[in-house]
Amino acid sequence: MAENLVALLARAKLIRKDILRMTTEAGSGHPSSSLSATEVVTALYFGGFLKIDPKKPHDPNRDRFILSKGHAAPVIYAALGQLGFFPHEEIMTLRKLGSPLEGHPNMVRLAGVEASTGSLGQGLSLGVGHALAARVDKRDYHTYVMTGDGEIGQGQIWEAAATAAKYGLDNLTLIVDRNHYQQTGAAEEVLNMDPIDGKLTAFGWKTQIINGNDMGEVVTALNRAKEVKGRPTAIVSLTHKGQGILKLLAKLGDLNFHGKPVPLKYLDEAIAEVDGTELTPVTK
Numbered sequence: 001m002a003e004n005l006v007a008l009l010a011r012a013k014l015i016r017k018d019i020l021r022m023t024t025e026a027g028s029g030h031p032s033s034s035l036s037a038t039e040v041v042t043a044l045y046f047g048g049f050l051k052i053d054p055k056k057p058h059d060p061n062r063d064r065f066i067l068s069k070g071h072a073a074p075v076i077y078a079a080l081g082q083l084g085f086f087p088h089e090e091i092m093t094l095r096k097l098g099s100p101l102e103g104h105p106n107m108v109r110l111a112g113v114e115a116s117t118g119s120l121g122q123g124l125s126l127g128v129g130h131a132l133a134a135r136v137d138k139r140d141y142h143t144y145v146m147t148g149d150g151e152i153g154q155g156q157i158w159e160a161a162a163t164a165a166k167y168g169l170d171n172l173t174l175i176v177d178r179n180h181y182q183q184t185g186a187a188e189e190v191l192n193m194d195p196i197d198g199k200l201t202a203f204g205w206k207t208q209i210i211n212g213n214d215m216g217e218v219v220t221a222l223n224r225a226k227e228v229k230g231r232p233t234a235i236v237s238l239t240h241k242g243q244g245i246l247k248l249l250a251k252l253g254d255l256n257f258h259g260k261p262v263p264l265k266y267l268d269e270a271i272a273e274v275d276g277t278e279l280t281p282v283t284k
């Protein structure tokens with residue numbers, strides 16, 4: 001059942017806290033990349049957009065979400081765990097030997113994961129494949145793909161973008177998580193892909209630019225995306241890497257915080273920031 005806006009905002013907090021706890025427990029992983037994507041992932045999984053059923057994870061009619069920026073796996077593990085695709089407490093096994101919650105999503109090990117990603121640049125091609133398959137099989141499922149803003153420097157993204165436009169894949173939606181950073185620094189300094197919406201428009205896509213950390217804007221954009229006919233649609237989702245714990249990241253002096261878990265001694269502070277509550281000062 002689709003959650004309303006108030007419930008989605010509360011859900012996003014639960015997702016963020018799961019992301020923080022599981023990566024700190026693992027001692028590795030990519031919380032900041034997961035936190036920027038939280039509103040979009042929350043809206044997709046809990047806002048009534050993805051028609052999926054944890055009891056029938058391989059239903060041929062299910063909608064697909066492909067996390068092309070696979071290093072943000074904790075955000076989908078949090079969503080899948082909260083939906084009951086696996087026992088929720090297993091999120092704490094992230095990256096442990098034998099756990100199906102691998103550092104990058106593995107579709108063979110975990111039901112609900114649509115694609116094994118992590119080698120950046122491949123997810124949009126996989127999405128084009130699913131969208132074309134839907135047409136061939138006469139099924140009306142929708143395929144969503146999320147890439148990073150650094151990731152779109154990969155050439156394969158643009159082969160897929162051209163192919164999606166060629167076939168007029170209106171059952172495909174790309175979300176670019178425009179958090180302004182990639183692994184080694186500012187995304188536009190490593191390889192400037194601006195204007196992202198202009199490039200996609202030139203390739204034949206319908207585009208929207210939104211504040212991707214505003215749940216209301218995300219829900220509106222996803223609704224609009226479903227209405228587009230005759231061409232694929234993209235949402236350039238302007239976000240903050242580490243959204244939810246930006247005060248802590250500023251204090252730690254690293255607003256990218258790429259591939260770093262929050263150290264255990266800061267975990268309570270991070271969770272309090274997500275909750276919007278102040279930690280009770282420790283009195284001596």
Ligand SMILES: Cc1ncc(C[n+]2csc(CCOP(=O)(O)OP(=O)(O)O)c2C)c(N)n1
Nearest residue numbers: 033071118119120148149150151181182183
């Ligand atoms: C093909 C490939 N090259 C390099 C990497 C290493 N790598 C992992 S995350 C990352 C940065 C990705 O940045 P972005 O797409 O902006 O995602 P963000 O973490 O900012 O959400 C890189 C280069 C990779 N996973 N795959």
Ligand SMILES: [Mg+2]
Nearest residue numbers: 149150181182
């Ligand atoms: Mg980025």
